[in-house]
Amino acid sequence: MSIEIAPNQTLTFTVKAVPPTASKVKTIERLMWMQPTIQKGMRDLQRRRRQTDNHTYIRAGRPWTNRKRATRLQRCEAGQEFTLAVTPQIVGDLKSVATWLDVRSA
Numbered sequence: 001m002s003i004e005i006a007p008n009q010t011l012t013f014t015v016k017a018v019p020p021t022a023s024k025v026k027t028i029e030r031l032m033w034m035q036p037t038i039q040k041g042m043r044d045l046q047r048r049r050r051q052t053d054n055h056t057y058i059r060a061g062r063p064w065t066n067r068k069r070a071t072r073l074q075r076c077e078a079g080q081e082f083t084l085a086v087t088p089q090i091v092g093d094l095k096s097v098a099t100w101l102d103v104r105s106a
Helices: 022-032 036-053 091-096
Strands: 009-015 055-059 062-066 081-086 101-105
Touching (some): 022 081
Antiparallel strands (some): 009 081, 009 101, 055 062
């Protein structure tokens, strides 16, 4: 890794390989979800699910909602790229998974 991960930068990350543990995969996916374009997509999906996709019916005299499964817009797979504005809160997470990420300036 040639670039030091420090706050107040915009960096692009590429997943080199999928980490062996589920916790590291979840950390990378959580970082991927911080992109503004992905957040907008999640908000749009949230609105659609709330308005049309959930099926509500009466069960035991009360409304019961059969909800759709959460959609993953990003997955931790080799070759996936994401760009983040690095903040002090996420530097530790980025450093903990830096072994599986290539870093370059955006």
